[in-house]
Amino acid sequence: MEQSYAIPYPKVGSVLGEQEIHVLTQVVNSADNLSAGRWREEFERRFREHLGVPHALSVTSGTVALEIAIRLLDLDVGDEVIATPQTYRASVQPLLNYPAKVRFCDVEPGSLNIDPAKIESLITSRTRAIILVHYGGMPCDMDAIMAIARRHGITVIEDCAHALGSEYRGRRPGALADIGCFSFHSSKNITTLGEGGMITLFDRALAERVDRIRSNEADAVYHEKVRAIGERTSAHPWMLHPGYAFTHGCATIRYGGTNATLAEPNAAVGSVQLAKLDSHVRRRAEIAAAYTEVLQRFPEVRTQQGPELIRHGHHLFTFFVDPAGGILRDRLVSRLDALGVQMQLRYFPLHLLAEWRARGHDVGECPVAERMWFEQQVNLPCHPGMTDQQVDQLVFWLDTVLREEVRSVPIAAGTARKVKG
Numbered sequence: 001m002e003q004s005y006a007i008p009y010p011k012v013g014s015v016l017g018e019q020e021i022h023v024l025t026q027v028v029n030s031a032d033n034l035s036a037g038r039w040r041e042e043f044e045r046r047f048r049e050h051l052g053v054p055h056a057l058s059v060t061s062g063t064v065a066l067e068i069a070i071r072l073l074d075l076d077v078g079d080e081v082i083a084t085p086q087t088y089r090a091s092v093q094p095l096l097n098y099p100a101k102v103r104f105c106d107v108e109p110g111s112l113n114i115d116p117a118k119i120e121s122l123i124t125s126r127t128r129a130i131i132l133v134h135y136g137g138m139p140c141d142m143d144a145i146m147a148i149a150r151r152h153g154i155t156v157i158e159d160c161a162h163a164l165g166s167e168y169r170g171r172r173p174g175a176l177a178d179i180g181c182f183s184f185h186s187s188k189n190i191t192t193l194g195e196g197g198m199i200t201l202f203d204r205a206l207a208e209r210v211d212r213i214r215s216n217e218a219d220a221v222y223h224e225k226v227r228a229i230g231e232r233t234s235a236h237p238w239m240l241h242p243g244y245a246f247t248h249g250c251a252t253i254r255y256g257g258t259n260a261t262l263a264e265p266n267a268a269v270g271s272v273q274l275a276k277l278d279s280h281v282r283r284r285a286e287i288a289a290a291y292t293e294v295l296q297r298f299p300e301v302r303t304q305q306g307p308e309l310i311r312h313g314h315h316l317f318t319f320f321v322d323p324a325g326g327i328l329r330d331r332l333v334s335r336l337d338a339l340g341v342q343m344q345l346r347y348f349p350l351h352l353l354a355e356w357r358a359r360g361h362d363v364g365e366c367p368v369a370e371r372m373w374f375e376q377q378v379n380l381p382c383h384p385g386m387t388d389q390q391v392d393q394l395v396f397w398l399d400t401v402l403r404e405e406v407r408s409v410p411i412a413a414g415t416a417r418k419v420k421g
């Protein structure tokens with residue numbers, strides 16, 4: 001049986017309420033087509049405006065967004081993609097479908113984001129793309145990354161699954177590179193009723209490809225339309241409809257399409273959630289500030305650091321302990337978990353997963369990511385569904401446990417109290 005926690009790890013990252021129920025009632029009562037229509041168009045329009053990008057195409061999940069984004073690279077035998085190892089497996093897993101080589105680039109110890117200083121040495125004449133993640137909502141150092149990418153003519157895919165609500169120097173993730181991929185899974189900063197995703201682009205031709213792929217048309221180089229059924233005057237009127245009477249002469253099929261469009265109820269909830277994003281991120285920031293206040297008292301601990309002039313989206317709250325300072329990460333995590341804070345660490349370095357080891361990746365490839373994961377990083381629950389009481393309780397436990405764990409700090413008298421009510 002699953003243990004019950006005073007402070008569970010968020011399975012739900014974004015709270016649903018009356019407004020979502022109201023819009024769902026409208027959708028259900030409308031008797032409209034639930035597979036495609038105005039709600040999706042509305043959500044995509046709002047998303048484009050939020051980010052300031054010309055194209056935003058919704059899909060059924062963040063994973064599908066990444067699959068399609070990677071599909072757009074048209075990877076060939078021997079091509080290479082540089083990717084961060086510190087992310088959820090879906091960021092890179094679609095690459096298993098291609099004969100391309102992945103070069104995992106180590107992360108910065110402060111942010112856990114891909115380290116721009118280490119990208120250039122991994123670039124070869126075959127490098128086609130960089131896949132990065134704004135870890136936990138902390139934006140990557142995009143000016144540095146884009147300068148390298150532009151110099152070498154490399155496409156940059158931003159996995160923005162954590163970064164809705166984040167900002168980088170006045171712009172938003174998903175509008176900082178070539179292709180942005182978002183997830184609206186339950187655990188993310190907004191949700192489209194459990195599953196959903198978005199692809200954002202600047203390039204119109206690529207946006208058209210995405211639209212075909214997601215709506216069951218072949219991803220192909222299309223040439224001029226030709227008459228399919230000739231001049232048969234006896235043809236039934238529906239056969240003379242342009243969609244049937246004419247067809248494209250396709251030259252090169254790159255890929256068969258699929259059905260991956262976001263349904264109307266999900267899209268309708270997406271618009272409501274997007275309107276709440278800012279207040280939800282502010283609540284996340286408030287919780288993060290409460291944790292940071294405690295952590296700053298301990299020199300053996302540091303919080304996540306990133307580039308200047310950013311807004312953190314606080315999808316994950318991350319800090320790092322220094323084993324040399326006497327704090328053992330595993331002990332700290334076990335003690336908080338035993339007190340009632342459900343602890344989860346995100347993410348096991350991808351290059352050490354079976355699927356990538358099978359492709360020759362191994363220990364030592366990204367030493368910083370490995371050291372941080374195995375010895376230093378800690379994530380705490382941080383989401384707008386947390387009550388003040390839960391936050392206070394966690395702050396108290398964190399302070400108590402850290403005091404006891406740090407050798408140099410006198411052990412506090414108090415023991416943990418229970419959440420009341």
Ligand SMILES: *Cc1c(COP(=O)(O)O)cnc(C)c1O
Nearest residue numbers: 061062063088090091161183185
């Ligand atoms: C959640 C997540 C995904 C996948 O999104 P789904 O909508 O769950 O398919 C991809 N990358 C990162 C970094 C994620 O956190």
